Amino acid sequence: MQAAVYHGRHDVRIQQWPEPPPPGAREIQLEVLRASICGTDVDEFTSGPHLIPLATPHRASGHVGPLVLGHEMVGRVVAIGAGVTEFTAGEVVVPGSGVSCGMCRWCRAGRTNLCATYYTVGLHVDGGLAERVNVPARISRSVRNCPPDVAIMAQPLAVALHAVRSTSAEPGASVAVIGLGGIGSLAVAACAVRGIGTIGVDISPARLEVAARSGATVLVDASRRDAAAAIRHATGGDGADVVIETSGTPQGLATAMNAVCRGGHIRLVGLHRDPSPLDLTRLVLDEIRVSTSKVHICDQDLPEALTLLADHPDIATTAIDSVIGLADIVPEGLVRMAAGTAAGKVVVRP
Template sequence: MKYIVCEEPNNFQLKEKEAPKKKEGEALLKIHRVGICGTDLHAYAGNQAFFKYPRILGHELAAEILEIDENEQDLKEGDRVIIMPYVSCGKCIACRNGKTNCCANIQVLGVHTDGGMQEIISVRNDLLIPANGLDFNEMAIVEPLAIGAHAIRRAAVKPREVIVVIGCGPIGIGLMKLAQIVGAEVIALDVNNDRLEYTKKDIGVQHAFNVMENPVEKIAEITKGDLASAVFDATGNKRALESGVDYMSHGGRFVLVGLSKGELTYEHPKIHAKETTILCSRNATLEDFQFVINHLNKFPTKSFVTHQVKYTEMIENFNSWLDPEAGVIKAMVEFK
């Protein structure tokens, strides 16, 4: 079977190997779609945390069951499934408390262990989620949207609450739409005016501002001086991660969804005066995946997936997806 491996930064190779054998408690799966996310882009560029080479990337996956034994979900050959790529141990304190998303021994497909950029893969049965009639592209975007759903749940966002989302990439865009679904009013921030326009046109965000144009004053005007009760960073950019508290109200929450490799610095009097709650939000749980699946009919998948190629054409196209001028929101790789 064919697979694509990132041998080292800036070096993909299309190779061939024997298909895996299904182990007990696992299903053998045919991969149909692989979504490309920031983790993949950063891994290719050599600046992704928790990463070693060589690595088969791919954790936003749409698959079809080729072989499976009797299982609790009554899944069978031919069923379409979404893969939850967070392989948790089930034994550590996080897992025992239902927080499998931050398992102490977590192995994320495509990051800590080889992922889905291959024709066939074997995955634990408990990581498979029925697709419930979704098409392959919809299935592949459930995982990145679930990350946003987890952040919203972690921050306990309420109806009519005003929130700020920094970053109009795929995670930020998904977070914005899901926050609207739970009833929040969203303010979008980014440095890319085309992305800001997309959030207004396709996501329905009423307020979208360039961070270079003093958004604090504009947020204060919208909120009658209160600022946002919850701020989400979906960039992983050090400057954004350190400035997010500026948009937050007194008594508010600042949620770090994006991941930076370096240290972050905060002025303690500033965050102390607001009695700031700083939350990290990592990955997602089954509950978050189900929330996304149940509400995906409200999400503009067709405009969200901006670029799509066959796996044989991925390597020649990947560099262009790193260029902001290419207008990529979500790139999708087809395996057939």
């Protein structure tokens, strides 16, 4: 089969790759209908490997060496492993991205994204930027009320929902979202469906426009204005009650620190590769809470994402920049996203 295979930094090849074996116990095999490219894939392409185990076997999955990218996908069930009773051949499903054991202390507490043996499809085992893929049945959910071009946003929307949920933001709160790429714009949409207005911050006019269509009520072009000052101005000088930082940049973190109000909450979602000093004195004196958000909790966030997309398909259509073929993943997907010229998610039809 054809697949997008990661071999190293700036080395993703569209090549022949072995088809997955028959699904094992509690696995299903999907014919991939749609996949999409995540910012993490772009990060691995431009500066990795960070998460992909090219040289040393992954401690949980055991994979080592080149692998098929893609942890955001929707597919049709074509084969079913032993013990799977919840799906039938021909059914369309969306898998979550993370595989958890279901037995460790974190899984028993419902925090499956912190599983002791957690690994990610498309980063630690072969993923969905291919014609077929095997995934665990337990992380997959049936798609009944929206087409593949909408359902493809379920996994990234689940990530955004998980990030927003733990901020406890309510209508009337001031919320700033810094970084309006795929997850950032979906976080804006997740707030909008809850009746929460947001201040969207980015350096890309195109991404700012997507955020406006997603429900942002104030837009700040950080390439032209002091973003923290603009957020404070928009909140009457106090600063935002909640700042969701998705850019993963030192500039984004500095803006979050300078824009949050006393007693406010900074939610870190983007992965920060560079050292990022924090003003710990201000955090203490102003009782600012800093928390982090990792991926999603499949049982909670993925069903909610599918329900929201069925009720609000415009969330997906607004978030998608373009739909491309597998052969165009590098120039039209990874390179464009790395350059910042893609206004939203790039979806792939394998």
